[in-house]
């Protein structure tokens with residue numbers, strides 16, 4: 001396979017397993033400096049809970065099993081990352097609303113999701129419910145043109161919820177398989193903006209009773225520590241059903257995804273590992289951990 005997740009996560013794996021390797025290489029494993037180890041684990045944004053588990057279990061596991069430390073660490077991370085279950089419903093059109101702070105990667109994610117769906121021969125409509133920024137509609141149109149996807153935009157100043165409503169109605173009447181709704185980037189502490197999201201959510205349900213079927217919150221993977229607060233704020237406006245963590249190629253803090261998956265009780269559905277159209281992947285815990293530790297791609 002030409003695509004290498006290990007290659008995409010190189011900065012994170014250098015920071016995590018590269019540094020650990022040098023630490024363990026210097027001394028007999030049992031004498032490894034726990035303070036330094038803790039520093040490295042926290043530095044990759046694994047969070048306190050996972051870090052404590054590793055410090056507690058890794059030396060013992062290696063001693064008992066004789067397994068190489070990397071294998072043992074992978075097992076510990078996989079066993080201790082809690083993944084909430086998710087179910088996808090069948091609906092036509094399947095309506096997805098995408099939310100997140102400015103610049104998190106919403107529009108890029110939508111373009112790549114649309115591309116994936118089209119490769120499966122789905123008929124996709126993307127709608128721009130971002131009426132704050134004139135450039136937002138343009139950006140979406142450029143993507144849509146490139147992908148050959150239908151797109152619905154309005155003039156700036158019109159109501160974002162009205163666009164969402166129109167999009168779902170059009171999805172129903174014109175036989176679309178998927179409708180994906182882009183929203184304006186916002187700081188989740190602005191009440192008016194959150195109210196608008198709640199309204200977008202509500203009108204989707206008016207246009208089609210079961211909609212939206214998915215609400216994706218896009219989180220920038222390079223600002224890991226902030227993810228929890230952001231998620232809680234967005235949850236006040238609408239029920240987030242899945243997370244997308246982007247920009248994992250550009251950070252040394254790739255451990256954040258494991259911490260987020262465990263702490264937020266919302267499934268990580270996709271990860272972004274680059275700006276290309278292939279760089280949005282389903283999140284798979286085992287492959288991710290192996291890549292994060294610089295182990296061979298499966």
Ligand SMILES: Nc1nc2c(ncn2[C@@H]2O[C@H](COP(=O)(O)OP(=O)(O)OP(=O)(O)O)[C@@H](O)[C@H]2O)c(=O)[nH]1
Nearest residue numbers: 102103104105106107108185246247272273274275
């Ligand atoms: N390296 C890298 N860059 C990414 C990734 N995802 C998005 N980006 C870049 O991040 C920047 C912002 O992405 P957008 O998709 O425009 O973000 P947005 O959330 O729609 O932004 P607003 O609409 O302004 O709120 C762009 O330059 C993207 O190319 C990723 O996984 N890796």
Ligand SMILES: [Mg+2]
Nearest residue numbers: 106107136185
């Ligand atoms: Mg955008």
